[in-house]
Amino acid sequence: MVPTMVLVADDERDTHRQKALRELATAVADRNEAPVVGAFGSPAEVNETIRAVDGPLVLVPAFLAGGDRASAELLAQLDLNDRGEAYTLPPLGAVPSIIAELARRLQDHGWAHGDGVVLAADGCTGQEDRRVVTDVSRMLSRRLQAAVHVGYLNVWAPSVWHAAQRLRNNGHPRVTVANWCLVGGSRERDPNDLAASGMTDPLWPSPLIVDLLLARHRAGKARLAA
Missing domain, CATH: 3.40.50.1400 (Rossmann fold)
Incomplete structure (x- = not known):
């Protein structure tokens, strides 16, 4: 079973940002490499989205290390301790x-x-x-x-x-x-x-970002299978 890719970020109740995050999730899903769920919002909303995912999952941050304070704080508040077959990856960094x-x-x-x-x-x-x-x-x-x-x-x-x-x-x-x-x-x-x-503009939209997020998912999938 291919683990679900859960993309996580804070959406700051900003409609422009919400739209961009959802477009990113759609672009990743359109590659048909894995089921994709966008978990964007408050810690409570993101935790609820994660709990609704059946089967194994790989949590992939949809932000850069040091590039999104609100999303980093959100990620730190997520609780996966009672969630079996889950692996959390670090955000993209010096790639x-x-x-x-x-x-x-x-x-x-x-x-x-x-x-x-x-x-x-x-x-x-x-x-x-x-x-x-x-x-x-x-x-x-x-x-x-x-x-x-x-x-x-x-x-x-x-x-x-x-x-x-x-x-x-x-x-x-x-x-x-x-x-x-x-x-x-x-x-x-x-x-x-x-x-x-x-x-310069934010890095998304760029096909490179989709490639990197999918590569992260593959790395997490390998860790779950180990």
């Missing part, structure tokens, strides 16, 4: 193909050698997420051969604005923000408010 996609999007936004880059992460309470964001910034810096500083939208310092100002003070008059976010919402930040020349 080389994601770094390549970020670099491509920056170039599409007009980034050029000599420009600075701020990797904009949401931030959350876990130090592991902070380490992942740091790894992503280093990988992106190596790929671009350029200065990449981390800036946070919530919780941690430095802020995106301060990271952009620091790059300007270090001789990079143009700064582009690489958006470390899987799915956006209606309250996207204005690059001008972040002291940036531009900001």
Whole structure:
């Protein structure tokens, strides 16, 4: 029996974000590799959705490590202790193909050698997420051969604005923000408010994200079968 893939994220009661998450779940399901259930909402709503799934399941976070504070807090509140045949995967992180996609999007936004880059992460309470964001910034810096500083939208310092100002003070008059976010919402930040020349879009929609989420599911399926 193929385990159900349960995609989990907080939808923030944001209709734009809700629509994007449901479109992502549909795109994954359309690959016909596994049954897919979208569990989006509050911890109580997500727990109820999980309890309604028959048979084995693999819980796949539909967000990036350090890129979605609300979803990370939701994931920490889920209780699978009494749920047999369930495996929870970590969120996507420092994946080389994601770094390549970020670099491509920056170039599409007009980034050029000599420009600075701020990797904009949401931030959350876990130090592991902070380490992942740091790894992503280093990988992106190596790929671009350029200065990449981390800036946070919530919780941690430095802020995106301060990271952009620091790059300007270090001789990079143009700064582009690489958006470390899987799915956006209606309250996207204005690059001008972040002291940036531009900001890339969230990583979804991109077929790459569907590929990576399905690869995660296959890894979880193998762990359940072991």
